[in-house]
Amino acid sequence: MEKLICPSMMCANFDCLKEEVETLDQAGSDIFHLDIMDGSFVPNFGMGLQDVACIRKLTSKLVDVHLMIQNPGEYVDLFADLGADIIYVHPEADLHPTRTLGKIRAAGKKAGLAINPGTSVETVRELLPLTDYLLVMTVNPGFAGQKYLEFVNRKIETLAAMKEEYGFQIMVDGAISPQKIVELSAMGVSGFVLGTSALFGKGEDYGTIIARLKQS
Template identity: 70%
Template sequence: MRRIICPSMMCADFANLEKDVEELDKAGTDIFHMDIMDGCFVPNFGMGLQDFELVRKSTDKLVDVHLMIMNPGNYVEMFSELGADIIYIHPEADIHPTRTLDKIRSLGKRAGIAINPGTSVSTITDLLPLVDYVMVMTVNPGFAGQKYLDFTDQKIERLVELKEEFNFEIMVDGAISPEKIEKLSNIGVDGFVLGTSALFGKEESYNEIISRLKKDKLFV
């Protein structure tokens, strides 16, 4: 099964961001993941527009934007113009998520929803015909370095049952270690947002790590 590898650029070396992007690109990155936070929907501030623009101009690979902000519908046109290929919103942060998802697709972009650990699948089922990706947050959003929340596995298993019916891909984001990648890949997860648990701050090169993570069996 193909594993979609998505480095979380919030964890990159900001003193050498362009170099990091180039190395990750050559190593086999599939999607560059960009977190945008407003200090309101989540208690933190994320990457800036200049960071997004730098990553976008430094790679021809797909770039997504994860809008952890209130009223994301007000910003999808801006990020579309900046070159985002995939735009994730949190339904809880949008009064009219169906309108926003439709807007994303009307701009020629792929639409995604990110669902928090406390958000049930039943509350977002009506949105599934409108999305290309569902990203399950396996930690509470806003900060790197948190512990994986095991109860989210049940949510992932339910989404796996639904993905063929609605034709979306399942992504996971939050404390994704190599062990979690193998387990969740076997369950039916398609893509993995990677931070310090599996990719950044390691002694091995990005090429060595990503090559290993894309193998069918990480552990023998």
């Protein structure tokens, strides 16, 4: 199964964002992952609208936005108009997630569902028919540099057994190391959001790292 490499652009060097995007694009990245945080749903602030617009302009690859914000359904049209290809929302932050996922698809975008470590499969089962990409958080959302939460593996195994029935791809986000890519790929995970644990700040060029990760 092909591994989808998704650089977490919050970890990129914003002193030279244009060069970072172009280099990651040429290095074989599959999806550019953009974290949007409001300081309410998660205790941090993330990337801005100008960052989304800039990165969208610089690549023809898929761009996703991970809306770690309250009431994400109110902002679907905004991010769709900015050119996001995949829009992830958290059911924990949305009173009507089925409506929001339908709204994403109606806008011609791929519907992404992001679930926190403490969110069980049973609480989102009814949302799975509306989900194209299921992003399993393997750390508590909001900050880079956390430790991988091993108990989430059981949830990933459960979801992997359901993905054919519902037609979604499993993605993971949070402390994803090269070793975790090997382990989780074998469990049925398709895509990996990568930050400082596997991609950024490693002293190697992105092309070398991504090629090695895809072959692992």
